[in-house]
Amino acid sequence: MTEELEKVPRLDLLRDIYLNGLSMKIVPPQKKNEAKNRLIQIITDNSMLPLYKRLIEKFKWQADEKLMEKMKNENEKKLLELDENIKKAEENEGENEIREGLLKKAIYLIQIGEKDQAHLALRKTLEKTISTNYKIDIDFAMIRIGFFFEDYDMIRRNMEVAKFDLESGGDWERKNRLKVYEATYLMAIRNFKQAAQLFVESLSTFAAYELYDYNQFIYYSIITNIFSLDRVELQEKICNSSEVLSVIEQMPFAHKLITSLIECNYSEFFSALAGTTEELKRDQWIGTHVKFFCREMRIRAYAQLLQSYKSVQLKSMAEAFGVTVEFLDKEISRFISSGRLHCKIDKVAGIIETSRSDEKNILYQSFLKEGDVLLNKVQKLSRIINL
Numbered sequence: 001m002t003e004e005l006e007k008v009p010r011l012d013l014l015r016d017i018y019l020n021g022l023s024m025k026i027v028p029p030q031k032k033n034e035a036k037n038r039l040i041q042i043i044t045d046n047s048m049l050p051l052y053k054r055l056i057e058k059f060k061w062q063a064d065e066k067l068m069e070k071m072k073n074e075n076e077k078k079l080l081e082l083d084e085n086i087k088k089a090e091e092n093e094g095e096n097e098i099r100e101g102l103l104k105k106a107i108y109l110i111q112i113g114e115k116d117q118a119h120l121a122l123r124k125t126l127e128k129t130i131s132t133n134y135k136i137d138i139d140f141a142m143i144r145i146g147f148f149f150e151d152y153d154m155i156r157r158n159m160e161v162a163k164f165d166l167e168s169g170g171d172w173e174r175k176n177r178l179k180v181y182e183a184t185y186l187m188a189i190r191n192f193k194q195a196a197q198l199f200v201e202s203l204s205t206f207a208a209y210e211l212y213d214y215n216q217f218i219y220y221s222i223i224t225n226i227f228s229l230d231r232v233e234l235q236e237k238i239c240n241s242s243e244v245l246s247v248i249e250q251m252p253f254a255h256k257l258i259t260s261l262i263e264c265n266y267s268e269f270f271s272a273l274a275g276t277t278e279e280l281k282r283d284q285w286i287g288t289h290v291k292f293f294c295r296e297m298r299i300r301a302y303a304q305l306l307q308s309y310k311s312v313q314l315k316s317m318a319e320a321f322g323v324t325v326e327f328l329d330k331e332i333s334r335f336i337s338s339g340r341l342h343c344k345i346d347k348v349a350g351i352i353e354t355s356r357s358d359e360k361n362i363l364y365q366s367f368l369k370e371g372d373v374l375l376n377k378v379q380k381l382s383r384i385i386n387l
Contacts, residue, residue, distance in 0.1 A: 005103065005141050006210045008110040009148040013039065018284035020059050026281050036061075047074040051113025078108060099128040110141065115149050132169045136162055140174075143181055144210065147188075155185050173207060180208040180217065187224055190289045196224035203243045218247050222254045223276070223286065227296060231262050231304070253279060261301065267322035269301055299340050302332065306343055311353045314345070 016035040019027050027035075043052045049071035056063050086101040106121035119142065126138050139162035146155035159182060166175050183198035199221040206217050225238050238244050239258060248255045253275035260269035273294060280290045305320065306312065318328040332352065335341040343354045 004107055005137055008107055008141070009113070009144055010042070010111075011144060011147060011211055013042065014148065014284045015282075017055065018287060019282060020055075022282065022287075044071075046111060047071040047078075048112045049075050050115075054113065075112060079105070082108060095128055099125055102128060106141075110145060113148075115145060115151075118145060119154075132165055133171060133174065136165045136170050136174050139165060140177070140181065140210075143185075147184070147211075152185070152189060159185065172205075176202060176205040177208045180206060180211060183224075184211060184220075184285065187220060188285050190292060192224045192293075193228040196221075196228040199224055200237050203241055206243075215247050215250060218244055219251055219254055220285070222248070222251070222258055223280070223293075226258050226261065227293065227300075234258065235262055261304070264304070266301055266305060266320045270298075270321055270323070273297055298331070299335055302335065302341060306341070306352065306354050309354060311351045314350050314352060317352065 016039050019032060019035040020039070022032070024032070039055065042048070043055075044067060047070075049068060052068065052071065055061060082101070082105040086098065086105065089097040089101045102121060102125040106118055106125055109118035109121055122138050122142055126135060129135050129138065139158050142158040143155050143162065146152065146158065159178075162178055162181075166178060179198045179202045183195045183202065186192075186195035186198070199217075202217075203221065206214060208217075211217075212220075222238060222244065225234060229237060239262065253272050256268060256272035257276050260266070260272055277290055277294050280286050280293065286293065301321070305317065314325050314329060318325045321328065329345065329347075332341060332343070332345060336343060336345070343352050345352050
């Protein structure tokens with residue numbers, strides 16, 4: 001039964017749901033209609049009335065009343081059957097049979113997209129559960145429900161429960177799966193650095209196929225780590241990884257993006273970044289963070305080039321990135337003013353002068369600042385105690 005639980009909810013539907021919410025500029029009308037038709041077909045085949053109602057409300061679709069009535073009858077009939085089986089188990093059988101009956105009902109509710117009732121059914125199942133691994137599988141199901149309905153509070157709470165249950169005796173396979181769940185959650189809330197570390201730790205142990213396939217897992221590992229690691233670590237942990245090497249050729253933009261950054265081929269890097277950005281716009285996990293990702297990657301590339309020189313001509317830097325001098329001047333100025341790049345532009349001479357910061361001095365100043373804050377808090381506390 002836990003194998004059936006792993007298959008719900010169907011997270012592969014998230015991509016088509018996400019595509020339906022994007023503008024025509026990002027997703028052509030034909031692609032959007034194809035995504036909608038796929039969803040309607042799956043909803044019809046599985047009588048997913050609660051999900052259908054949710055999508056009608058979300059995307060302002062025209063409701064098919066006949067289809068809704070048919071699905072309603074099917075849902076009521078199935079739920080009545082499941083409730084009768086639970087009642088029989090409570091009257092004539094033991095705890096195991098009751099738990100199995102409750103779990104079957106929970107699985108069906110998750111399958112049709114009934115979030116609240118499914119959560120309640122899983123909680124009841126959990127009350128009848130003794131096995132630690134069984135409890136963890138239910139924790140995972142609750143996290144997946146959170147993913148499906150974009151309920152990040154539900155994800156976070158059940159992630160903490162799963163960690164506690166795993167400490168009580170969960171096996172290694174489930175511990176490794178939880179790392180992927182947590183990495184996905186962190187990626188979805190734009191914490192790419194922590195997500196990247198967990199993805200790297202899971203490269204040789206990935207087994208969370210209920211979330212996405214192996215190629216997609218490697219893709220997310222590349223994207224989050226290119227954001228987080230320096231060139232040496234990126235080469236060592238990602239580019240030299242046998243797991244990544246086995247599939248990276250199937251990801252032309254991601255492959256080009258990571259190799260061009262490591263090799264300092266900035267013109268190719270910008271080209272690959274444009275292609276990667278277009279891919280990420282249509283990704284249900286990172287799509288909402290595309291502007292942030294693209295901006296941070298441009299800053300990283302600029303900083304990487306500038307750190308090698310005391311000064312560099314605007315024209316030669318623009319040529320290196322394959323952009324105009326005007327574009328580069330405007331972009332670099334914006335990042336300087338926001339404190340993201342430590343340099344200054346000499347418009348008369350047409351050069352960018354770098355101002356490398358002394359790391360020891362920065363650390364010293366940080367200690368002084370934090371020390372002053374702490375001292376002020378201690379003084380305030382001592383005055384309160386003296387009173």
